[in-house]
Structures are given as C-alpha cells and as structure tokens.
Amino acid sequence: MQHTLNFLLVGVGGQGTILASEVLVNVGLAAGYQAKQAELHGMSQRGGSVVSHVRWGQVIYSPLIGAGEVDVYLAFEKAEALRYLWQLRRGALAVINLHAIEPVTVTSGGQPYPTDERLRAAVAQVTDRAVYVDAAAIAAGLGNIRTENVVLLGALSALMEREEMIGSELLPDEWVVQITARVPGRFAEVNRRAFEAGRAVVIAAS
C-alpha cells in the first residue's frame, strides 16, 4: 500500500454512509494501519448531504483529508458525487452509485437534477478508474434495500484489489467480519450476499 490512503464518502442522510465509513476505518485498523475517520452529521437526518473522511496510513495526523488529496471516492448518490468531485486527486479510484435522491430544490423548487451523461462526463475529466454500480437495485433484488451501502463496499473492495491498492494483507473476509459485526445477527446473511454482489459487479467488468 502507498504511504497513506484517503477515502471520501459522500451521500444523503439515511443511506448508510456513516456505517460504511465505520466499516472502512476498522478494516484499515485490522489491516495494520493507523486509521482515522471524521464525519459530519447533525442536520443530516433532515435529508442533508453527509460527508465522511477515512484515512489509512503508517502515521495519520489530521482526521480530515486535504483538498485535492482524495485517493478513493465512494459516492452514494449522483448529485452528491458531482458536488465533491473537485476534491479528488487526478486518477483517483471512484465507486459511484447510480442512485438519484432528488432534493426539494428539484422536486418542488424547479432546479434541474444532473443527468447521467453529465455525471459520467465530469467523472471522466478526473479519472478513468471509476466504476458505476446500481447498488439500490442490487440491494432491492436481495430483498433488503438497506444493504445498498454494503453492495458499494463490496464493489470498493474488489476495485481496490483490481487496481492493486491493497494486496494479500487484506482479504475480503476481513471486510465481511467488520460488516457483520455492525448489523443485527438476522441481517448478517443478506449483508454477506450484498457484499459479494457488489464485488461481482467489478469482477464482471474486469
């Protein structure tokens, strides 16, 4: 692994962004790194955007990532994916969820919601290492829409392996351990399947 890895997670309140970042910081710790996480909540329950920073490295000081220093981007929602794109390093890894949650400024305020074409064009300006996942549909197919976040984590783990950002020090099982430790026992199995389904999206595209 390189000296440090900076993950930026963005989404909308209620999508499980915070749980995903808790998993990620603990996966980092389990893989032997110093790991820190910083999140913003408060008004987020009321449908606002949620941002979480996760950092892995030999030594980590700031819990916040500096501008232009994001190595890995995990975007849970399309408009939010565009909103924080400027913080990425050129060539960063990106997992982008094709899920639109239209804010009231769109639904009753008349502002336009960005098209998929605009999203893909903007991402292409920044990196060619992006994968798009329809995690909500996959999670719904598994019978539990709330596993959307775990589908995305699965995709992320496979993408990081494919791009050799992580190696044999971190096996997929370690992610599953951290995920199942954070969900009620009766949901462990569906989360396991969600993680695998997310991995399959990346593996199939490779």
Added chain:
Amino acid sequence: MIRILSGNEAVARGAWEAGVAVASAYPGTPSTEIIEEFARYPGVYAEWAPNEKVAVDVAIGAAYAGRRAFASMKHVGLNVAADAFMYASMTGTETGLVIVTADDPGMHSSQNEQDNRTFARFARVPCLEPSDSQEAKEMMIAAFALSEQFDTPVLFRMTTRICHSSSAVVLGERVEPPARVTRFPRNPAKYVMVPGNARPRHPLIEQRQEAIAGFAETCRFNRVEARGRELGIIASGVAYQYAREVFPRASLLKLGMTWPLPAQLIRDFAASVERLIVIEELDPFIEEAVRLLDVPVEGKSIFPRVGELDPRTVRECAIAAGLLPETARAPTLDVDVGPLPGRPPMLCPGCPHRAAFYVLGKLKVPVLGDIGCYSLGFAPPLNAMHTLGCMGAGIAVAHGAAKAGNPEHHVAVIGDSTFFHTGLPALVNVVYNQSPVITIIMDNRVTGMTGHQENPGTGRTLQGKAAPIIEFEPLVRALGVEHVKTVDAYDAAEIERTLKEFMRLDQPAVLITRAPCALLPEVRLRWRPLTINAEVCNGCGLCFRLGCPAILKSDVLDTRYRRPKALIDATLCTGCAVCAAICPRGAVLDVMPAA
C-alpha cells in the same frame, strides 16, 4: 485491547475508567453521545437533566458528596450553566469534577462559534484540550486527578472535529478511586458562598491558578517536539494535527492544557526557534497570552479567527504568509460539474410540526422561535419563523415585543424539551406580567433534533427506567394560564380555529400541538403512503406550500392552467394527510388499506 472510538466515546470511556459515579447532561450537538455512551457502562448513574445549569449543579452535588462526577454539554450550554460553573470554581469540591464543553467551530449545528477556553480563564480553572480520541480518554482520567489535586473543577474542551472523529484507543480497566468522603461535608466556610465566606475564597482561587500554572510547566500533555529551528509552532486541539500534517519539519509546542499556560515552557520554546507562530481555532486565546509574556508571536495575522480550520486552510494561509513555498500546494482539479441543486435540511416527510407552521404562515403573525427541529419552520416555503436566538428565548422575546406596544399578536413556538429547558420561566413571566402572547408547545414526545433523547415528557430516563410523564396541559394551567388547548398536531383546521380564537383574546394562551415524531420506530410502523388522483388535481400548488419532501411536481401539466400537477413519492410519504386536509379539490387519496 484497541478499539476505534469517536472522541465522544473516548471521553465516556475515560470517565468510566476514572471511576466516575455520576454524570448529568442536556443533549446538544456535538456533545450528545458522550453521556449516551457513558450511560451504557456498568455501575454508573447517568441522566438527562432538563438543562445544562441543572446538569452542572447535579455534578457539583455528587462531587461535594464524594463521588467523581461530570456534566457534558455543547458550548452554548455552558452559557446556561455559567452561574453554577462559576461558583464551583469558588467552592471547589470533595472529589473530581469535570465540565465537558463541546465547541462548534464552523457552526455545523449551532447559533454561534464562541470559544469556551475563555470560560476557563474567566473562572480560574484549568482547561484541557485533546487532539484525538486516545488523548481524550487519557486526559479525561487525568482531569479528575487534576481536579482533586488542586480542588478545582476542570473545563474539558472538545470541538466538533474531535467529538466526531474516530481513531484507535487503548482500553483500560475501571479504577475506583479510594473513598475520600464518609459523610456529606458540613463546611460552610468552603461551601456556603455568602459574601463573608466568598471574600476569603477569592484569593485562594487566584493562588490556586498560580499553582496550576506551575504544574502546567511539567504536565505531560504539554510537550515540545523539537525539529527544525527555523519555525516553531504552538498548537492545541485538532490544530495540532493540522500543524503536523502541513509543517512536518517545524518544531512544535503541543499544549494539552491551554489554561493556565506554562510561561517558562513557552519562553524556552520561543528562544529555541527563529519564528514563532500559534495555530489555534477561533480566538487568539493562546496567542494573546503568549504576547503578554513579551514573546514575539504571530497567529491570527496568518490564520483566520472565524470558522473551522482544516488542512487546506492551514496550508493556504501558510503559503500566503511565506511560511511554505507555492509548491507546497496539492493541485486541485478544475472540473466542470455544471449547476448542482442545493440540498437544504428540511422538516421530514410526515413531521408533526409542519401543519402548525403552515397555519402560522397563513395567519401572517410574527413567530418567535426556538431551538430544535422546528427551527426549520423558518425555511421556504413555510417562512413561518422570524426570530431564533437561543434555547428558551421565543416566549420572552414575544412578551417583550408585546409590551413594546406592537399591536400584532405574537406567537412563540417552542418544542417539548426546549420548554422544559428554559421555556418554563419565560411562560411564568407571561402569566405574571400578563401579555397576550400565544405560546405553541410543539410536543412531539421526544427530543428530536439531537437524535431522539428522552426528556421529562417521555416517561423514560436516559438509562431506560420508567419515569413519571410531566404533562404540559396541567402544568401550564397550574401556572395560571386560563386558555389552554391540546390538539392533534396534524389537524391544521383545528390549529387554525384555535389560534384565531386565541387571537381574539387579550390574555396569555397556550396551544399544545401533540403527535409523536414521525421517525420514532413505533410511528414508522404506522406509515401508510398516500397518492394523488391526477384526474382531480389541477396543479393549484397549495400542497407545495407545505414544503413536504414527499410531494413532488409532476411532469404532467394540468390541461387548463398549464401548471404541474402534484405527485406523491410513496417511498417518502408517511400518510400524515396534512396535504389531504388542505387540498381544495380532495385530490389526495388514501389508497392503501388500513392496517
């Protein structure tokens, strides 16, 4: 054992390991999780107090009685608790007392960004400021020892970034401190602060401060990290992490105790470097104290005194001041993403506060607001709140406006928990001094904004015990309010009728709008999405004025008026039916069979 803990969880862990027996708090972002987490540990008592002043008095009482105690609150909570905090400094306690303040640089969820380190200087008490979770735990344990060594409360200053950042913490065991007190102290010279007793206490607390300043010289949380001579940085809290990140070659004086300051340590450090700067969030608190030592220093001439710091800001300011070369900047991408729709916080779909705000907007009265979810009533399209200052302010502001002779009817809007917090004395004033203020207590049966905490109206305590429910209607009647009515919070028509009736009176009146928060688990079970009959809807747009996130503008236009019809998002709609009640054409349908 190592675990990833948030700063708040680490403070709770430290308190538990330090043998704390009693804790009291009022919820407030970013502090709320401290006591929620502490309350889960075995062998402790933890409670929600109705406000921060009560919480601090409770902690003081426990520390007088010989048990270690803390109170935690957000920064503005210490304003409410200041009276108690100040006398605790005068009296000291028998055992350790720590007051945790969680400041909010950047105002992520607050009305101001006051720097509470000033309270430590004001009260002559030591201030500890951790830089990460491990330090938060260690400092919390040390804070109790410090409190007992110098017979002083300790101010423990967190900030949003430390509260809500997580990092590894080495867990330890709980160590019960040896019993120091066998019976409640009878020591009026120390604990009865009448002027005759208080006067001799004042020189003692000034001497205490000097003694603590001496301790600060060797305190393990104040340390020099010697690197280059060219630049020396004094930093505390999260700013220390940014200093390490941005200036890897500079020497650092890391201050974990930021009041009182170690004068000799600072002088020696200053002498060891060519240029001395302070990096601190908000006020030039350390910088000014260093300057009073006649030590040349820069700080706020380089870094902002407004808002939260972050690595980018620190780096940019350092480059502008010539502390770093232009090449130190990481290139940021200039990426064209086009216009993006804003995502403002809103009252949730099905929120029981919405109907009352809709009616208030319609009545065009001045609405004097308060702090909670219902603060969002100010936002468009409801636009139904005209002032909001601090907890409990609305009722008294309305009274003042009425007494100033403003002929309109003033309506104060306050939540259930906020009413218990500081609304109650303001309503006493309305009754005592008689003003025709209409108070709406929006009773959603929980403390909502901070994430569903129990309060004196919910029937449960923080630690899950059953509690008596303090009902609003008998309470306000007992205060002497004659005109009191409790209505279903979703019944817009009844709210309107009642307010109009109250507006014909020239007396205090209280309307209680009651319905549990739509996000409570037991309420979620009753969600039953509605639908719009597109044949009937003619796009009049009245329902859009509710600002409900579940009501969308359809792509289908009404053929006659060419305006978009309404559409309900079934994944968001809770079935509160406020839109159905106000729809002039009866276009909102209840399609799902009743459960």
